Amino acid sequence: MPAFSRLIRFLAKDGHVYYGDALLPSGVSDIAKATRARVIQGDIFGQHRVTEQVAEVKMLLAPLARKDIRTVRCLGLNYAQHAKEANMPIPKFPVLFYKPVTSITGPTDDIPVAPIAQDGEGLDYECELVVVIGKEARDVPESRALDYVLGYAVGNDVSHRDWQLKHGGGQWSLGKGFDGWAPFGPGIVSSSIIRDPNALKISTKLNGQTVQSSTTKDMIFGVAKTISFLSQGTTLLPGDVIFTGTPQGVGMGRKPQLWLKDGDKVEVSLEGVGSCLNQVVFSKPSAQPSKL
Template sequence: MVLKLSLKLLKFQRIMAANYSSKPSTELPLRFVQFIRKNESNKQLGVLANDGLTLHPLPNGTCDNSMINLIKQDANEIGKNLSSLKSEQLNADIELLPPVTNPEKIVCIGLNYLDHCLEQNKPKPKEPMFFSKFASTLVGPAGNVIAHKVSNKIDFEVELAVIIGKEAKNVSKEHALDYVFGYSVAQDISARDWQKERNGGQFLIGKSMDSFCPLGPAIVHKSLVEDPHNLQIITRINGVEKQNGNTKDMIYKIDDIIHELTKSITLKPGDVILTGTPAGVGMHRNPPEYLKPGDVIESEIQSVGKLLNKVVADE
């Protein structure tokens, strides 16, 4: 068992290390995580260093150990308090959680990459197509995805996640990015039979089964992402590349999305927006390729990070 844990950790560390700058820096980057220690019940907040392997825990009780409370703080003030933090290496006794675990909303947008529209012979939408997922779908960057017995058409969709930083209502497109705190990597796991064939055509169950939203590994503050609309975005299944796109190909950009949403919905700090997926999903392959127990999903976004999630049987 210990050997299995060590191998799993080693593989995950290699993936994490590949996603962060190797440039020397005297300051800690604003890459915020939530984690829990083995045999403890309370989650803590921390910061990941540039190597992706070194964790700097924030003092226990910081912001009441709430990522949403931290998000509400001024990022510059947060940064001033990081230099004195102690560090430790990620190890098998530390589990990285989804960087936000209790958002008020997870809002998703469908058909937001032109190549994803083309692979299913659908026209570009005339307006953003929104749907939602429950917060109970969230799992961490190395959490398991359950192959639920009620579905045999479970699919993958890598997406750039936007984390809202402050309350937003009736926001102009010009000021929309001011309301973003940071970015993360997400997988919009989907039971296509429930999304397309059952439940009266409503997406909710097909998108909201337990474990259907891996998120992480960190919330990367927007100051570290030069252009969120020019990031390579990739999915690999069992090491084989299935999706390879770029966020520049979004039909509706992040400012469009926030502007349209806040005409009628108030976004709150910690809310998560999934911004769509490029072509290559399993449903539209020939023949279709659906996830099964034992599969490993790698989800990578340039400058943001990677997820490594194993598909496990429903028990």
């Protein structure tokens, strides 16, 4: 078990970046409200300790530095009601795709939309339970799978449906892998606190209005089953990040469809963890784009 309860990575008011164990007011579970933390020394995936040094939080960062992330795995169609709204059959096995590490960003960072993703329709939100692997795992039985979890966070699997479904040649990663399209956080809650990741409320608000509201009970492949499956013949490593799919209510599944626009604010929340609040920002072209 990790020494921390609620891991955050943050820029402190003293100008330094630390890993820390968030100090929350009594009765508060949203890590985004942390203003102080005990500084952590050592390897968060190995020998580390929570010190008595308390630092003031200036800004929360992505809870893992990019250098500490090994892979970003994602599941598609992993909620029964989401598969139904997408008019797709319930998958027999987990539907797996990957995002690049450059897609990872923090709980309050902007979601940058490059010119290539500004045309057409389909810029969408997806709130997701995020699992962080804490120790090496291969061929793990489902009964022991949660023993390999460092903790849990909430993330947004930002997607562009045209690039995902029409222009990607059947591969989803193109429409989901742009820089900054995997904000997650606001921290990582230890598996010692969240004992049952399959019983958590999860939701999205778009400009303050709830557009997704469900529980992780609706997952087709729960966390333990997912970890066990992904570890069959493939070694999961400390620092592997797994986005576990989104519930119903995505923009693609609504009538009329609801696409993200420049300036929209998207808040994804997970019970016991907290929220990430990110603004959609359309970037200007820096050079003449190539014609595909």
